[in-house]
Amino acid sequence: MTPTANTSWIQVESLDVAYGNAPVLHQVSASFPERQVTAILGPSGCGKSTLLRVINRTLELTPEARVTGGQVHVKGRNILHPSEDIRSLRKQVGIVQQRPLAFPMSIQENVDFGRRHHHGRLQRKERDRITASLLERVGLWDEVKHRLDSSATRLSIGQLQRLCIARTLANDPDVILMDEPCSALDPESTATIETLIQELKATVTILIVTHNIAQARRISDQILFLLDGTVAEAGTNAEVMGAARNPRVRRFLSGEEG
Amino acid sequence: MVLFLLKETGLFQGLLPTRDLLQVAAPWSPLATPPSFGLGHAWVGSFLVTGISLALAVPLGIGIGIFAAEIAPPAVARILQPALELLAGIPAVVYGFFGYVTFVKWYADWSGQPTGESLLAAGVVLAIMILPFIASTSAEALRTVYQDYREAALGLGVTEGCLFRRIVLIKALPGLAAAVALGLARALGETLAVLMLSGNTAAMPEGPLSRGQPLTALLATELGETAAGSPKYRMLFSAACLLLLAVLALNMGILALKRRFFEHLHD
Structure with a gap:
């Protein structure tokens, strides 16, 4: 079962993942279309974040986690192949974590952190231009333009999450994976992030893990619903939200189960 | 404890041996007439021993900390932590004996002196x-930072080296400073092993x-072998107070340095 796709940038085929001996994902197959927002839904522990972390191979930073079967293709390339350049993959497929973290450096250095590592130092003027453009893109420029050299740790959590998105965008990724990016935010900051996601999908493919059904309804084009580590439902927003076939999914979407 | 020490120095009776404390260049000859209580040789000895120990233990300890926190395979890391705790629990006298049959003996053999x-x-x-x-304090400090920042930084495609240099080291700085302060306090205050191995000679x-x-x-x-309340007794307690003060001052210095660095590095 796969979401309806136009051009699928990411193809997951029969993916199995386990933590130690405990299976977390079982025979998961899905495809994620280019420049669309796909919401990954499901109850806690169903493997949503695990699936996300397989796609840019940050899962392997957890010692006991391992992919036990299947393939994941990004733009036709099997990213689970041992010869895959992981750093290049993570540049191309960025991830925004649930808990936004400021690195111990200035706002500008935070934005420039990954880009500088991949492309080297730039002239001050060029760096300033790129920083301004990225911060404008995430709607943070007006709030921080006079304090770019001050510590990023002094930002509010909503501002910090947007800074983290700017930091990911600085790598010029094709795909952004978002792991519950609004779970710690107030409604106003959540609305800002949701607007930003809608703007970003013009250039970037977005996969977002969320517990918030209303949010998935508002922002997603496609929905993948996981239950107990398997795909229970997949399709367009209207298909899944309006006519889910799986009774547990229907109960979950209606709020009877959560 | 501080009050008790201060009381024994004669401070409250106005008998604090200030003049003797300031005469650091004078020899330590408490039995001479008149007696001389110069402590310069002892301070130099303390700072030399502490300096040598820190120069060796700080880079090695932080190195072991990095290894334990990040490089060591889980099985090795699991053994390393209890091993460090075991080492920390060995009595000073055992270390003293170990030093005596190794370094002291080797130096005596090498230098041709009767004792080494x-x-x-x-x-x-x-x-x-x-x-x-x-090592264990450093490992703990580094491990905490790694857990927090690893995925956020490596998720951007940077190398482990970049993560370590630009984030972990900076964020772990307070923990590493605490590790050095702990080592410093322990080194400056250690008695038995130092007594057994330094030669215990009252000369500069x-x-x-x-x-x-x-x-x-x-x-x-x-x-x-000192009569309670005697000038020598007061002098020894004054020296103990100064040692305590030195440990406090050095720790506060490290704390101030840490705070200054940390603010500068955008905590």
Whole structure:
């Protein structure tokens, strides 16, 4: 079962993942279309974040986690192949974590952190231009333009999450994976992030893990619903939200189960 | 404890031996007429031994900390932590004996002297003694930062080296400073092993290979044969107070340095 796709940038085929001996994902197959927002839904522990972390191979930073079967293709390339350049993959497929973290450096250095590592130092003027453009893109420029050299740790959590998105965008990724990016935010900051996601999908493919059904309804084009580590439902927003076939999914979407 | 120490110095009776405390260049001759209570040799001995131990233990301890926190395979890391705790629990006298049959003996054989005690031997053994404290505190500080920042930084495609240099090291700085402060306090206050290995000679040391008498060794040697309330007794307690003050001052210095660095580095 796969979401309806136009051009699928990411193809997951029969993916199995386990933590130690405990299976977390079982025979998961899905495809994620280019420049669309796909919401990954499901109850806690169903493997949503695990699936996300397989796609840019940050899962392997957890010692006991391992992919036990299947393939994941990004733009036709099997990213689970041992010869895959992981750093290049993570540049191309960025991830925004649930808990936004400021690195111990200035706002500008935070934005420039990954880009500088991949492309080297730039002239001050060029760096300033790129920083301004990225911060404008995430709607943070007006709030921080006079304090770019001050510590990023002094930002509010909503501002910090947007800074983290700017930091990911600085790598010029094709795909952004978002792991519950609004779970710690107030409604106003959540609305800002949701607007930003809608703007970003013009250039970037977005996969977002969320517990918030209303949010998935508002922002997603496609929905993948996981239950107990398997795909229970997949399709367009209207298909899944309006006519889910799986009774547990229907109960979950209606709020009877959560 | 501080009040008790201060009381014994004669401070409250106006009998604090200020003049003697300031005469650091004078020899330590409490039985001479008139007696002389110069503590310069003891301070030099203490700082030399502490300096040697920190110079060896800090880079090695932080290195072990990095290895334990990040490089070691899980099975090795699991063994390393209890091993460090075990080392930290060994009594000082055992370290003293170990130093005596190794470094002291080797130096005696090498130099042709009848005995091989030296400030260097005391410093090296002291380094081994404080190593577990520095290593385990560093490992803990680094491990916490790694857990928090690893996925956020590596998720951007940067290398482990970049993560370590630009984030982990900076964020772990307070923890590493605490590790050094802990080692420093332990080294400056250690008595028994230092007494056994330094030679316990009340003369100004000429260098690390000289015999010497660090302050703690002097205090431990002299206090038992000193009449309570005598000028020598007050002098020894004054020296103990100064040692306590020195440890506090050095720790506060490290704390201030840490705060200054940390603010600068955008905490």
